[in-house]
Amino acid sequence: MKRFLLFIILFTFPVAVSGKIITTENLLDDSILQDEELIFTESDVCWEEAGDYYVDYFDPKIKTEIRKDIFIRNTEDLKAGLTFIRPTANLEIPGLKAKGYLPYGEKGFFIYGAIYTGYLPYQTLDSYLFCYLAYFENGVMLWEEIFHPERYGTFSNACLTENGIALIGTYDSLQQGKNIIVYEVTSEKQITFQKEIQGGNDDFGLKIFYNRNNFYLVGLTMSDDIDFRFSEGRDIFVGKLTKEKSLSIYPLLREGRDELHDAYYQDGRFYLVSENNQNDKKTLELIVLNENKEFVNFDLTYFGSNNQYLISPLQDKILITFLKNAWELKAMVLDQDLKLKQELKIDFEKPLTDYFLFPGLETYLVFVSGNQSKTLMFARFNPNKNLEVFFEKEMNPLDKVVGIAYNQTSDLFLCLEVDSGKFTISDFKYFRLEESVNETQNCTLKARNIYYNGKSLDKEYLSDNIPENPYGKFQTLYRFSQGDYCFYLADEHYFSANTNIRSGEVYDLGTCVYFNGRGYLNGKEVTSGIKILEAGHYLLEIKAEGEENQAYVFEVAELSEVEENPVKKAKPVVGDFSVKMVPKRDLPYAEVNLKENPVASDFFFPSLLIGISIGTLSGFLFPKLKFRRKENV
Numbered sequence: 001m002k003r004f005l006l007f008i009i010l011f012t013f014p015v016a017v018s019g020k021i022i023t024t025e026n027l028l029d030d031s032i033l034q035d036e037e038l039i040f041t042e043s044d045v046c047w048e049e050a051g052d053y054y055v056d057y058f059d060p061k062i063k064t065e066i067r068k069d070i071f072i073r074n075t076e077d078l079k080a081g082l083t084f085i086r087p088t089a090n091l092e093i094p095g096l097k098a099k100g101y102l103p104y105g106e107k108g109f110f111i112y113g114a115i116y117t118g119y120l121p122y123q124t125l126d127s128y129l130f131c132y133l134a135y136f137e138n139g140v141m142l143w144e145e146i147f148h149p150e151r152y153g154t155f156s157n158a159c160l161t162e163n164g165i166a167l168i169g170t171y172d173s174l175q176q177g178k179n180i181i182v183y184e185v186t187s188e189k190q191i192t193f194q195k196e197i198q199g200g201n202d203d204f205g206l207k208i209f210y211n212r213n214n215f216y217l218v219g220l221t222m223s224d225d226i227d228f229r230f231s232e233g234r235d236i237f238v239g240k241l242t243k244e245k246s247l248s249i250y251p252l253l254r255e256g257r258d259e260l261h262d263a264y265y266q267d268g269r270f271y272l273v274s275e276n277n278q279n280d281k282k283t284l285e286l287i288v289l290n291e292n293k294e295f296v297n298f299d300l301t302y303f304g305s306n307n308q309y310l311i312s313p314l315q316d317k318i319l320i321t322f323l324k325n326a327w328e329l330k331a332m333v334l335d336q337d338l339k340l341k342q343e344l345k346i347d348f349e350k351p352l353t354d355y356f357l358f359p360g361l362e363t364y365l366v367f368v369s370g371n372q373s374k375t376l377m378f379a380r381f382n383p384n385k386n387l388e389v390f391f392e393k394e395m396n397p398l399d400k401v402v403g404i405a406y407n408q409t410s411d412l413f414l415c416l417e418v419d420s421g422k423f424t425i426s427d428f429k430y431f432r433l434e435e436s437v438n439e440t441q442n443c444t445l446k447a448r449n450i451y452y453n454g455k456s457l458d459k460e461y462l463s464d465n466i467p468e469n470p471y472g473k474f475q476t477l478y479r480f481s482q483g484d485y486c487f488y489l490a491d492e493h494y495f496s497a498n499t500n501i502r503s504g505e506v507y508d509l510g511t512c513v514y515f516n517g518r519g520y521l522n523g524k525e526v527t528s529g530i531k532i533l534e535a536g537h538y539l540l541e542i543k544a545e546g547e548e549n550q551a552y553v554f555e556v557a558e559l560s561e562v563e564e565n566p567v568k569k570a571k572p573v574v575g576d577f578s579v580k581m582v583p584k585r586d587l588p589y590a591e592v593n594l595k596e597n598p599v600a601s602d603f604f605f606p607s608l609l610i611g612i613s614i615g616t617l618s619g620f621l622f623p624k625l626k627f628r629r630k631e632n633v
Helices: 075-080 604-632
Strands: 007-009 016-023 039-043 051-059 064-072 082-092 096-104 108-115 130-137 140-147 153-160 165-172 178-185 191-197 203-211 214-221 235-242 247-251 257-266 269-278 281-289 295-299 307-314 317-325 328-334 340-347 352-359 363-369 375-381 387-394 400-406 412-419 422-439 443-452 460-464 472-482 485-495 506-508 518-521 524-526 536-543 549-557 577-582 589-594
Touching (some): 082 387, 096 153, 191 247, 235 269, 317 352, 340 387
Parallel strands (some): 178 203
């Protein structure tokens, strides 16, 4: 498997680290290191060579040394991506079976799932776990809560709301089987919404989504009463629950036994990867269900019995991934009409033990591979819709990915379970350079932009070296900032030669010559717009800042004195003329010798004149002759 890997792990330095500068070779100089509030002490930067450097300052206000890291990379490395991962919190919650992790605000996060406490209020054939939720800020737990502490259960899924977090799960009810519970809880531990969805048998809440003050639910039911009156067998259901606790449930009502692999809700549609077993026949399919309960499906049975089916939106398309085996991941991209557009796969050198699909500004896949020695890997879908591994790091111990999510400022945080009940929260920063080329009639622009975790960073203009009338290659310097990270990159402009003069043409006296770049007329530097007042042959040279130049040979004459029907002259090409400079007044006079082919004689106009004369004479004589005949009769 071909990988482009570029990552940096940041831990501690001998001085406080404040800020990072990332740029390309031969773009900046030491002037960028000046800081009015800090005293420069030392630097090892070589701006001409790629590498990792530093600059040290002394801060007189806090009397502390400050270090800035400087990373110089070539553009290909930046296009492959630059990744920084930094642990922000280590948590230990004994007995927790974490189901998910969600950042909240700039410094907080929730962790939810089920927890084993050792308290056993009754015997069960299932697990002795309780529904659990905890909230942290700056890596410190502010509170934790066990819901229904006398009844076993688990929170299976959650999403954020404007009030805090919404959770869905299952617990053992007192009267009948397992019931579904829905909660909304604030970061201050206040319960702002709760609802129990009941049936006579076991029911399972699996997915919850929030949109416009409504909760959208996906689960499984084995009941046919109370809230599930129209169900039969073991059915997948979708539902809508309002803040006023109005509930509508719609089971799929397929014969046989349903299982749900994964689901998401978007723009009024449920997307379900489901499995149905009937009479020993297994059907695997994607079902898309709209608000009118109309559905279309895509048969996945062809792809065989596989593991860990996951589904997510991919821009305006649908992405389904699954493990073909422990060594191979497959992905399918479908359009909204459920037509297969693309199939992709990644082969792994070590067997996969877990993976996580994260739909965000970019769609990421996070993998845990290996049995003894574990490796954490990140892949993304690039603009060509190919899977591209951009990060790989050995981590031991490492168990599974609990969750990955954005906070409110597009920072990406990763929660890993490294051992039983032990978790690591890491700040994950992925910067990537993208280039685009735009062409106009006179200019080609190569623009550069930086993406941070899939978000395009603002582009701040700093300076450029483009003159008033440019010809050749020039640059515009921009800064891209994200927190302490500053990228300095240049857009590249190429302006082609442009003039109103063409080689081999004859122009009238008083013609103004316009051009871009630096211009030389018969060897003397001139400015654009110069008026030529003397007849003669001229050589116009337009030069760029580098070695590039263009030459034009033309003639200036008093066109009113030129005969009405001049013989058309052949335009010279390179190698058909020589130029000799002769001093004359203000401008040198150019003697240009052209190799011209003899012009063939043209008898058209003389023949036309003779024909007209004969016709006129005949018209005058013929009537005279006829008149005389009449007199002799």
